[in-house]
Amino acid sequence: MSRVQSIERAFAVLAALTDGPIGVTEVAERVALPKSTAARMLLSLAREGAVEQVPGETRYRLGPRLETLATGLVATRNVVAVARPHLAELAASIGETAGLSIPDGSTMHYVEQVDSDHPVSVRDWTGARIPMHAVSSGLAVLALWPRARIEAYLGDPLERFTDRTMIDPSLLRTRLQRIQLDGNAWTNGEYAEGIASVAAAIADASGEVVAAVHVHGPSYRFPPAGREAALGLQVTATATRIARTLRQAGG
Numbered sequence: 135m136s137r138v139q140s141i142e143r144a145f146a147v148l149a150a151l152t153d154g155p156i157g158v159t160e161v162a163e164r165v166a167l168p169k170s171t172a173a174r175m176l177l178s179l180a181r182e183g184a185v186e187q188v189p190g191e192t193r194y195r196l197g198p199r200l201e202t203l204a205t206g207l208v209a210t211r212n213v214v215a216v217a218r219p220h221l222a223e224l225a226a227s228i229g230e231t232a233g234l235s236i237p238d239g240s241t242m243h244y245v246e247q248v249d250s251d252h253p254v255s256v257r258d259w260t261g262a263r264i265p266m267h268a269v270s271s272g273l274a275v276l277a278l279w280p281r282a283r284i285e286a287y288l289g290d291p292l293e294r295f296t297d298r299t300m301i302d303p304s305l306l307r308t309r310l311q312r313i314q315l316d317g318n319a320w321t322n323g324e325y326a327e328g329i330a331s332v333a334a335a336i337a338d339a340s341g342e343v344v345a346a347v348h349v350h351g352p353s354y355r356f357p358p359a360g361r362e363a364a365l366g367l368q369v370t371a372t373a374t375r376i377a378r379t380l381r382q383a384g385g
Contacts, residue, residue, distance in 0.1 A: 143165065143167065143171075143175055144178075144184075146165040146167075147161055147165055147167075147185075148179070148185070148196065149165075150164040150165050151185060151194060154195065155188045155191070157193045157194070158176060158192070158194070176194050179197070180197065182197075182199060183197045183198055183199030184196070184199050185197045186198070213236065213245075213336070213344060213376075213380065214234060214245055214246045216380055217246065217336075217345070217347065217376045220375055220376050221246065221247075221248040221372075222248045224349060224368070224372050225249065225250045225349070226250070226251075227368070228250070228365060228368065229251070230252065230349050230351035231247060231256055231349065231350055231351060232247070232248050232250075232347065232349050233246060233248070233259060233260075233347070233349075233350070234246040234247075234345055234346070234347055234348075235269075235271045235272075235348065236344060236345045236346075237266070237272075237275050237343065237344075237346075238263060240265060240287060240290070241263040241264055241266065241272070242263070242264055242265075242266055242271045242272045242275065243261075244259040244262045244263075244264070245260065245261075247259060247260050252351075256329055256350055264325055265293055266287065267287075267292050267299075267300065268293070268295050268321075268325040269325050269331065269333075270319045270320060270321040270331040270332055270348050270350070271331075271333040271347075273309065273319035273321065273333070274318060274335040274348075275343050275346050276310055277310040277311075277313035277314045277319065278314070278335050278337075278343045279343070284307075284310065288306060289303075292306075295324065295325050295326070296323055296324060296326070296327055298323045298324045299324045300324065317366075318332055318367070318369055319332065319333050319334075320332050320357075320366065322353050323353060328352055328354070329351070329352065329353060330352075330353040330356050330357060331348050331351075332348065332357070332365055332366050333347065333348035333349075334346065334347055334348075334366075334370040334372070334373035334374075335373060336376050336380070337377050338377070339380060339381040344380075345376075346373070347369060347373045347376060349365070349369055
Protein backbone atom coordinates (compact mmCIF):
# COMPACT_ATOMS: atom_id res chain seq x y z
CA MET A 135 0.00 0.00 0.00
CA SER A 136 1.47 3.36 -1.02
CA ARG A 137 1.84 6.12 1.53
CA VAL A 138 -0.72 8.24 -0.34
CA GLN A 139 -3.18 5.38 -0.38
CA SER A 140 -2.60 4.80 3.32
CA ILE A 141 -3.40 8.43 4.08
CA GLU A 142 -6.55 8.30 1.96
CA ARG A 143 -7.71 5.15 3.72
CA ALA A 144 -6.90 6.58 7.15
CA PHE A 145 -9.08 9.62 6.45
CA ALA A 146 -11.84 7.35 5.16
CA VAL A 147 -11.71 5.36 8.41
CA LEU A 148 -11.85 8.55 10.47
CA ALA A 149 -14.82 9.78 8.43
CA ALA A 150 -16.60 6.49 9.10
CA LEU A 151 -16.38 7.19 12.85
CA THR A 152 -17.83 10.70 12.75
CA ASP A 153 -21.39 9.50 13.42
CA GLY A 154 -20.39 7.64 16.58
CA PRO A 155 -18.72 4.43 17.74
CA ILE A 156 -18.80 1.42 15.40
CA GLY A 157 -17.04 -1.93 15.18
CA VAL A 158 -14.34 -3.11 12.81
CA THR A 159 -16.81 -4.93 10.56
CA GLU A 160 -18.95 -1.83 10.05
CA VAL A 161 -15.87 0.33 9.46
CA ALA A 162 -14.71 -2.11 6.79
CA GLU A 163 -18.13 -2.03 5.12
CA ARG A 164 -18.36 1.78 5.15
CA VAL A 165 -14.94 2.31 3.58
CA ALA A 166 -15.00 -0.76 1.33
CA LEU A 167 -11.91 -2.37 2.83
CA PRO A 168 -11.13 -5.94 3.85
CA LYS A 169 -11.83 -6.40 7.54
CA SER A 170 -8.19 -7.23 8.23
CA THR A 171 -7.05 -3.99 6.56
CA ALA A 172 -9.60 -1.94 8.49
CA ALA A 173 -8.44 -3.55 11.73
CA ARG A 174 -4.80 -2.66 11.00
CA MET A 175 -5.76 0.91 10.14
CA LEU A 176 -7.70 1.26 13.39
CA LEU A 177 -4.81 -0.09 15.44
CA SER A 178 -2.38 2.32 13.77
CA LEU A 179 -4.72 5.27 14.33
CA ALA A 180 -5.25 4.19 17.94
CA ARG A 181 -1.48 4.25 18.56
CA GLU A 182 -1.48 7.88 17.39
CA GLY A 183 -4.48 8.78 19.57
CA ALA A 184 -6.63 9.56 16.54
CA VAL A 185 -9.12 6.83 17.49
CA GLU A 186 -9.76 4.80 20.63
CA GLN A 187 -11.81 1.83 21.69
CA VAL A 188 -14.89 2.47 23.77
CA PRO A 189 -14.01 1.23 27.28
CA GLY A 190 -15.21 -2.33 27.79
CA GLU A 191 -16.25 -2.69 24.13
CA THR A 192 -14.78 -3.61 20.76
CA ARG A 193 -16.21 -0.56 19.02
CA TYR A 194 -14.02 2.38 18.03
CA ARG A 195 -14.63 6.11 18.24
CA LEU A 196 -12.66 9.25 17.37
CA GLY A 197 -9.78 9.81 19.79
CA PRO A 198 -8.58 12.65 22.02
CA ARG A 199 -5.75 13.74 19.73
CA LEU A 200 -8.20 14.89 17.07
CA GLU A 201 -10.03 16.99 19.65
CA THR A 202 -6.73 18.52 20.78
CA LEU A 203 -5.76 19.37 17.21
CA ALA A 204 -9.18 20.83 16.46
CA THR A 205 -9.20 22.88 19.66
CA GLY A 206 -5.77 24.26 18.85
CA LEU A 207 -6.88 25.19 15.35
CA VAL A 208 -9.93 27.05 16.62
CA ALA A 209 -7.86 28.87 19.24
CA THR A 210 -5.29 29.90 16.64
CA ARG A 211 -7.98 31.17 14.30
CA ASN A 212 -9.52 33.19 17.11
CA VAL A 213 -6.20 34.83 17.97
CA VAL A 214 -5.48 35.57 14.31
CA ALA A 215 -8.93 37.11 13.82
CA VAL A 216 -8.48 39.36 16.86
CA ALA A 217 -4.91 40.32 15.97
CA ARG A 218 -5.27 40.99 12.24
CA PRO A 219 -6.60 44.59 12.41
CA HIS A 220 -3.96 45.46 15.02
CA LEU A 221 -1.23 44.02 12.79
CA ALA A 222 -2.49 46.07 9.85
CA GLU A 223 -2.44 49.22 11.95
CA LEU A 224 1.05 48.43 13.23
CA ALA A 225 2.45 47.74 9.75
CA ALA A 226 0.97 50.96 8.41
CA SER A 227 2.24 53.01 11.33
CA ILE A 228 5.82 51.70 11.39
CA GLY A 229 6.15 51.07 7.68
CA GLU A 230 7.47 47.52 8.10
CA THR A 231 5.97 44.03 8.03
CA ALA A 232 3.99 42.95 11.12
CA GLY A 233 3.23 39.37 12.04
CA LEU A 234 1.79 36.97 14.58
CA SER A 235 3.25 33.70 15.81
CA ILE A 236 2.17 31.11 18.36
CA PRO A 237 4.31 28.83 20.54
CA ASP A 238 4.40 25.27 19.25
CA GLY A 239 6.56 23.12 21.49
CA SER A 240 10.05 24.61 21.34
CA THR A 241 9.33 26.62 18.20
CA MET A 242 7.32 29.63 17.13
CA HIS A 243 4.78 28.94 14.40
CA TYR A 244 4.24 31.99 12.20
CA VAL A 245 0.52 32.12 11.44
CA GLU A 246 -0.17 35.60 10.07
CA GLN A 247 1.67 38.41 8.32
CA VAL A 248 0.63 41.87 7.15
CA ASP A 249 3.03 43.55 4.75
CA SER A 250 3.77 47.25 4.65
CA ASP A 251 3.59 49.47 1.58
CA HIS A 252 7.38 49.69 1.43
CA PRO A 253 8.60 48.58 -2.03
CA VAL A 254 11.45 46.56 -0.46
CA SER A 255 10.11 44.10 2.12
CA VAL A 256 11.08 40.83 3.76
CA ARG A 257 9.79 37.40 2.77
CA ASP A 258 6.50 35.99 4.03
CA TRP A 259 7.31 33.75 7.00
CA THR A 260 3.74 32.42 7.39
CA GLY A 261 3.82 28.69 8.03
CA ALA A 262 7.43 28.62 9.24
CA ARG A 263 8.35 27.05 12.59
CA ILE A 264 11.52 28.49 14.08
CA PRO A 265 13.30 27.64 17.36
CA MET A 266 12.45 30.18 20.04
CA HIS A 267 15.96 31.33 20.89
CA ALA A 268 16.62 32.50 17.31
CA VAL A 269 13.73 34.94 16.82
CA SER A 270 12.34 37.93 18.70
CA SER A 271 8.88 36.39 19.10
CA GLY A 272 10.34 33.26 20.65
CA LEU A 273 12.51 35.21 23.07
CA ALA A 274 9.51 37.34 24.09
CA VAL A 275 7.54 34.17 24.88
CA LEU A 276 10.45 32.38 26.57
CA ALA A 277 10.99 35.34 28.90
CA LEU A 278 7.52 34.85 30.39
CA TRP A 279 7.74 31.10 30.87
CA PRO A 280 8.19 29.64 34.38
CA ARG A 281 11.85 29.22 35.34
CA ALA A 282 11.73 25.42 35.20
CA ARG A 283 10.36 25.51 31.67
CA ILE A 284 13.02 27.99 30.57
CA GLU A 285 15.74 25.78 32.04
CA ALA A 286 14.32 22.74 30.23
CA TYR A 287 14.50 24.63 26.94
CA LEU A 288 18.02 25.90 27.58
CA GLY A 289 19.11 22.41 28.60
CA ASP A 290 18.60 21.10 25.06
CA PRO A 291 21.16 21.71 22.29
CA LEU A 292 20.50 25.12 20.72
CA GLU A 293 20.83 25.40 16.97
CA ARG A 294 22.96 28.14 15.43
CA PHE A 295 21.58 29.73 12.26
CA THR A 296 23.99 32.62 11.75
CA ASP A 297 27.13 33.93 13.42
CA ARG A 298 24.83 36.17 15.49
CA THR A 299 22.62 33.40 16.90
CA MET A 300 22.95 33.36 20.68
CA ILE A 301 23.26 29.77 21.90
CA ASP A 302 25.07 30.23 25.22
CA PRO A 303 22.53 29.38 27.99
CA SER A 304 24.15 31.77 30.46
CA LEU A 305 23.96 34.69 28.04
CA LEU A 306 20.40 33.78 27.14
CA ARG A 307 19.34 33.77 30.80
CA THR A 308 20.66 37.30 31.20
CA ARG A 309 18.98 38.33 27.97
CA LEU A 310 15.61 36.91 29.03
CA GLN A 311 15.80 38.82 32.31
CA ARG A 312 16.29 42.05 30.35
CA ILE A 313 13.35 41.19 28.08
CA GLN A 314 11.16 40.66 31.15
CA LEU A 315 11.99 44.20 32.26
CA ASP A 316 11.63 45.79 28.82
CA GLY A 317 8.45 43.96 27.81
CA ASN A 318 9.79 43.33 24.31
CA ALA A 319 12.62 41.53 22.55
CA TRP A 320 14.91 42.61 19.71
CA THR A 321 16.96 40.43 17.37
CA ASN A 322 19.20 41.35 14.46
CA GLY A 323 20.43 38.77 11.97
CA GLU A 324 20.13 35.90 14.44
CA TYR A 325 17.90 33.68 12.30
CA ALA A 326 18.33 35.27 8.88
CA GLU A 327 21.13 37.58 7.83
CA GLY A 328 20.11 41.20 7.37
CA ILE A 329 16.75 40.97 9.16
CA ALA A 330 15.98 42.87 12.38
CA SER A 331 12.88 42.21 14.46
CA VAL A 332 11.11 43.29 17.62
CA ALA A 333 8.35 41.33 19.38
CA ALA A 334 6.12 41.30 22.45
CA ALA A 335 4.19 38.40 23.96
CA ILE A 336 0.40 38.11 24.17
CA ALA A 337 -1.42 36.44 27.10
CA ASP A 338 -4.98 35.13 27.05
CA ALA A 339 -7.69 35.54 29.69
CA SER A 340 -6.06 32.90 31.93
CA GLY A 341 -2.69 34.64 31.77
CA GLU A 342 -1.13 31.95 29.57
CA VAL A 343 1.22 33.23 26.86
CA VAL A 344 -0.52 32.20 23.64
CA ALA A 345 1.15 34.28 20.92
CA ALA A 346 3.55 37.08 20.07
CA VAL A 347 3.25 40.07 17.77
CA HIS A 348 6.35 41.18 15.91
CA VAL A 349 7.60 43.69 13.37
CA HIS A 350 10.58 42.95 11.16
CA GLY A 351 12.41 44.55 8.31
CA PRO A 352 15.80 44.85 6.59
CA SER A 353 18.38 45.77 9.20
CA TYR A 354 19.90 48.49 7.03
CA ARG A 355 16.79 50.60 7.69
CA PHE A 356 15.10 48.96 10.68
CA PRO A 357 15.11 50.15 13.35
CA PRO A 358 15.80 53.76 12.35
CA ALA A 359 18.57 55.33 14.41
CA GLY A 360 17.38 56.33 17.88
CA ARG A 361 13.95 54.70 17.45
CA GLU A 362 14.57 51.27 18.95
CA ALA A 363 13.05 51.99 22.37
CA ALA A 364 10.01 53.81 20.96
CA LEU A 365 9.28 51.05 18.45
CA GLY A 366 9.61 48.43 21.17
CA LEU A 367 7.04 50.26 23.26
CA GLN A 368 4.72 50.53 20.25
CA VAL A 369 4.86 46.80 19.61
CA THR A 370 4.34 46.10 23.32
CA ALA A 371 1.30 48.38 23.34
CA THR A 372 -0.14 46.51 20.37
CA ALA A 373 0.36 43.18 22.14
CA THR A 374 -1.40 44.61 25.19
CA ARG A 375 -4.40 45.70 23.08
CA ILE A 376 -4.65 42.29 21.47
CA ALA A 377 -4.46 40.60 24.88
CA ARG A 378 -7.17 42.93 26.24
CA THR A 379 -9.48 42.06 23.34
CA LEU A 380 -8.85 38.34 23.91
CA ARG A 381 -9.73 38.72 27.59
CA GLN A 382 -12.92 40.60 26.74
CA ALA A 383 -13.84 37.80 24.35
CA GLY A 384 -12.97 35.21 26.98
CA GLY A 385 -10.26 33.80 24.68
